[in-house]
Amino acid sequence: MSTATISTTGAAAGRGLGYKTFSIGKFHFGRDEYFAHITYPKGLHIIPIDNFLRSLMRDVAWGFFYGTVNFDHVFGTVNHYGTVDMFAGLLNEGYRAAKQDYVETFNSKDLKKVFEDMLADWTNEGFDPFAAPDETGKAFGPKHGNNLKAIQRERMVAKRMVGLPNDLTYRTDAAGQTINRQFTDVPQDKPEVHAEPGFENEVHAFNMFAYVSRSDVTWNPSVVSCVHDSQFCSTTEEQILPITHGNDRVEWFIQASDEIIWDIEDGKTGRPRAKVTMKAGDVAAMPADIRHRGYSPKRSMLIVWENNDGTLPQRYASGELTPYPVEF
Amino acid sequence: MSSPQTYFGSLKNYQKGGVQVISGDPKHYAFSNCFEVASKSKPYEKVAVGKNLKYVIEAVRAEGTSPWFAADHDEAALVMDGEIEVHYVKPDQPQVPAGKEGSIKLSGEPKGKKMGWVKVRRGHMALLPAGSAYQFRSATPGVLLVQTILGDCTVERWAEICQTKA
Numbered sequence: 172m173s174t175a176t177i178s179t180t181g182a183a184a185g186r187g188l189g190y191k192t193f194s195i196g197k198f199h200f201g202r203d204e205y206f207a208h209i210t211y212p213k214g215l216h217i218i219p220i221d222n223f224l225r226s227l228m229r230d231v232a233w234g235f236f237y238g239t240v241n242f243d244h245v246f247g248t249v250n251h252y253g254t255v256d257m258f259a260g261l262l263n264e265g266y267r268a269a270k271q272d273y274v275e276t277f278n279s280k281d282l283k284k285v286f287e288d289m290l291a292d293w294t295n296e297g298f299d300p301f302a303a304p305d306e307t308g309k310a311f312g313p314k315h316g317n318n319l320k321a322i323q324r325e326r327m328v329a330k331r332m333v334g335l336p337n338d339l340t341y342r343t344d345a346a347g348q349t350i351n352r353q354f355t356d357v358p359q360d361k362p363e364v365h366a367e368p369g370f371e372n373e374v375h376a377f378n379m380f381a382y383v384s385r386s387d388v389t390w391n392p393s394v395v396s397c398v399h400d401s402q403f404c405s406t407t408e409e410q411i412l413p414i415t416h417g418n419d420r421v422e423w424f425i426q427a428s429d430e431i432i433w434d435i436e437d438g439k440t441g442r443p444r445a446k447v448t449m450k451a452g453d454v455a456a457m458p459a460d461i462r463h464r465g466y467s468p469k470r471s472m473l474i475v476w477e478n479n480d481g482t483l484p485q486r487y488a489s490g491e492l493t494p495y496p497v498e499f
Numbered sequence: 500m501s502s503p504q505t506y507f508g509s510l511k512n513y514q515k516g517g518v519q520v521i522s523g524d525p526k527h528y529a530f531s532n533c534f535e536v537a538s539k540s541k542p543y544e545k546v547a548v549g550k551n552l553k554y555v556i557e558a559v560r561a562e563g564t565s566p567w568f569a570a571d572h573d574e575a576a577l578v579m580d581g582e583i584e585v586h587y588v589k590p591d592q593p594q595v596p597a598g599k600e601g602s603i604k605l606s607g608e609p610k611g612k613k614m615g616w617v618k619v620r621r622g623h624m625a626l627l628p629a630g631s632a633y634q635f636r637s638a639t640p641g642v643l644l645v646q647t648i649l650g651d652c653t654v655e656r657w658a659e660i661c662q663t664k665a
Binding site for chain 2: 425445
């Protein structure tokens, strides 16, 4: 594991655009008006800065998530839950064949700190990397201001169910959590709840679709209900999932509204496997050996169903569990 | 600016997507549609449409009055279509062996204290709390997705409900 000292250089590189450069291990990061530049011992990689910041936002907000967060077909991270691999070309067949792949392992806290600092410095005023492109300003140009409010949102995780005492609260106009512009037709009615005295914490229901309609982020699952390790994670999706997610376990999608089209690729090589079109009411598994990216033409509601059991990555990696959830 | 039109689907009006295979088997995605499943189910038959080891999502056609069910753990019911009442009783005696996973069907309403009831519509999610007994009542056909654990009531018929051909 790399234990190199984290360094963040004080001065921006290159043409005095005002941005800091960042280094950890043998990876170095810089940005200009349009691109993130990543250098590592075997080479250089460039990612459009808006895509990079959107991917970086998810990686930071999700604590490196489950499995692999591919920023694109070359660069990404693999979560080992305490440590994290950062790589170039590791999951790209061409890079691997040419032995041009590169990976370093870091303490998760160290890499997260560098990523957080990078996100804070490189996100300009007016650009929200969690918003849909149509909802926010541009990420381009020289450094101007910041958007700390946007990048420091906390991930919402229900312990049992939204709305129960000591659990996540409802989203309200008063709290600034207004209905998203593309969900103004989603009913906001409340269920009728008639709890007998003493059972107020047990007899409970809430309008989940209304709750989701007030989310101000995209492609950012938040837990709304739990049954032990089974987590329903609702999310609103619009345009493109910034990352290609390679899960280290099976996950499932329930399309609650509208439509998402998914590109499915082999998790290790990137070879295309399928296109999955999901419409309202559709339910589909994402096997444990693939990666996926979604395209949502209209803002849609998706429920991502996760199994939070921490033993699963090793059980799938060892072959104890098959990557497909059901055999028939 | 045109008003948005959010499409939810229903028993009477749904569209189904699908898997376009480039390499592999469509069965790997266990692709189904909960409205289609419910349209072919018996009332309150709990058909698995999702499975992650011991955890399942059951699609339930809510029509008429259901049996009484109980589980030793929480469950959550999301309404995808319809208007459904859920009535709860706290049994005087536990109805489910401690640690048993999944819901069980009771022979009738257990003796106990009425806990209350909820009326839920599309998009609403109701808690089915551990240790309670619950009954669904729906005047017209609706669809529930129940987040739970595989159990005695879970019906698995994947080959019938899932896309099997590319």
